[in-house]
Amino acid sequence: MSGIPHHPDTLQPLVEDRVEVAYDDRRIRFTLAYYQVNELRGVTSVSLEELRALA
Template sequence: MCVPCARISVRACPRLREGHVAALVGRARVWGVAGTVHHPATLEPVTAFLEEVSHDHPAIRWTVAHRQVLALHDCTPVDLRDLPA
């Protein structure tokens, strides 16, 4: 997210105004998905909550993804007020 949009998000969101952490990220690697894993034989959901499944895990074939999961590397915590726009 760009710095101006991050600042707008903090101003607009009551939860972020209560507290947040900002970081500059050197690398972001797609790791997998969070989703509903289904049994391969019955196609019934295995769990009632979102399960994180890596792209190389066999269960990925039976997972309905709800969101992508990233691994963040080389992170540096920052204060948004100290960053140029």
């Protein structure tokens, strides 16, 4: 996710600009989200035409 992490005690921003924070990062609980970053790994893209041909 991309956003601005805040200090858990003071709730003050830790940075001035957005940073990417992983879901397993402990800072995520105190991050004001700007947008979510999605990344697919180990997949193969196919077109609808290819899927229809397999049906």
